Amino acid sequence: MVDTLFWRPFPVLTLTIRQFLGGKAVRVVTALAFVPCLFAAIYLLNTDVATPRDFLRELFLQVLIAPTLLPITVLILATGALGNEVEDRTLPYLTLKPVSRLRLVVEKLAGVLIVALPAVLLGLVATCLIAAQGQDDYARLARRSADDLSVVPVLWAMLGAGAAGTIAFAAIFLAISLVVPRALLAGIFYSFAWETLLGRFLPGIRLVSVRHYVQSIFVALLDDPEVTIPSATSLRGSLLTLGIASVLAVLFATWRLRRMNLE
Numbered sequence: 001m002v003d004t005l006f007w008r009p010f011p012v013l014t015l016t017i018r019q020f021l022g023g024k025a026v027r028v029v030t031a032l033a034f035v036p037c038l039f040a041a042i043y044l045l046n047t048d049v050a051t052p053r054d055f056l057r058e059l060f061l062q063v064l065i066a067p068t069l070l071p072i073t074v075l076i077l078a079t080g081a082l083g084n085e086v087e088d089r090t091l092p093y094l095t096l097k098p099v100s101r102l103r104l105v106v107e108k109l110a111g112v113l114i115v116a117l118p119a120v121l122l123g124l125v126a127t128c129l130i131a132a133q134g135q136d137d138y139a140r141l142a143r144r145s146a147d148d149l150s151v152v153p154v155l156w157a158m159l160g161a162g163a164a165g166t167i168a169f170a171a172i173f174l175a176i177s178l179v180v181p182r183a184l185l186a187g188i189f190y191s192f193a194w195e196t197l198l199g200r201f202l203p204g205i206r207l208v209s210v211r212h213y214v215q216s217i218f219v220a221l222l223d224d225p226e227v228t229i230p231s232a233t234s235l236r237g238s239l240l241t242l243g244i245a246s247v248l249a250v251l252f253a254t255w256r257l258r259r260m261n262l263e
Contacts, residue, residue: 167246
């Protein structure tokens with residue numbers, strides 16, 4: 001009964017979630033979201049190399065999560081939401097429903113976020129909980145209070161930046177899937193070449209990289225004078241930039257969907 005009531009006002013959203021939960025993509029995304037937990041478990045084997053806070057900060061900012069894992073995780077779902085419909089030639093059946101193109105794109109994006117956000121955020125929480133187990137050991141070695149080494153501020157910064165990055169990447173990759181054939185491969189190349197390599201070493205590219213603004217949000221939320229990145233953007237500026245990029249991606253996807261030959 002509840003499913004029927006939900007289906008009627010949001011048919012595309014419900015269909016998208018069903019497709020994700022019934023396929024392999026959600027299992028792959030969940031596995032990727034919990035990959036940082038392996039790094040946290042390895043950290044526990046030698047906690048004297050860094051505080052849990054320093055370890056998590058580097059893991060998010062530079063080593064794995066923001067540069068590589070976050071875009072790849074979101075990419076799998078976002079490119080499949082509409083890209084699979086195009087490849088399977090089922091998109092015309094969706095457009096036959098009395099639903100505007102904008103609403104179709106928005107519901108597809110919402111489906112991606114409903115599945116991706118819990119996986120990404122739970123992976124971050126689990127990673128912080130595992131790394132926090134080394135808090136007491138490091139405190140004894142460094143003769144510092146365990147409260148001074150709390151990972152809670154880092155956790156909140158990771159959750160805020162991770163959520164913002166997930167939304168922006170989802171909107172952008174959703175739009176890309178309507179333009180580029182085999183969008184998953186193109187997105188992987190973009191993630192590694194642009195976000196991970198060029199975005200890290202070329203200052204000009206940082207300013208047009210989602211990774212830069214995700215890192216800036218993390219730094220702003222953490223509010224630690226010792227933690228910064230080159231040319232960091234303010235919290236308001238980062239959120240505004242990612243918000244505008246997401247809206248433009250949705251509008252572009254809507255425009256592209258209206259112009260596509262669906263025969």
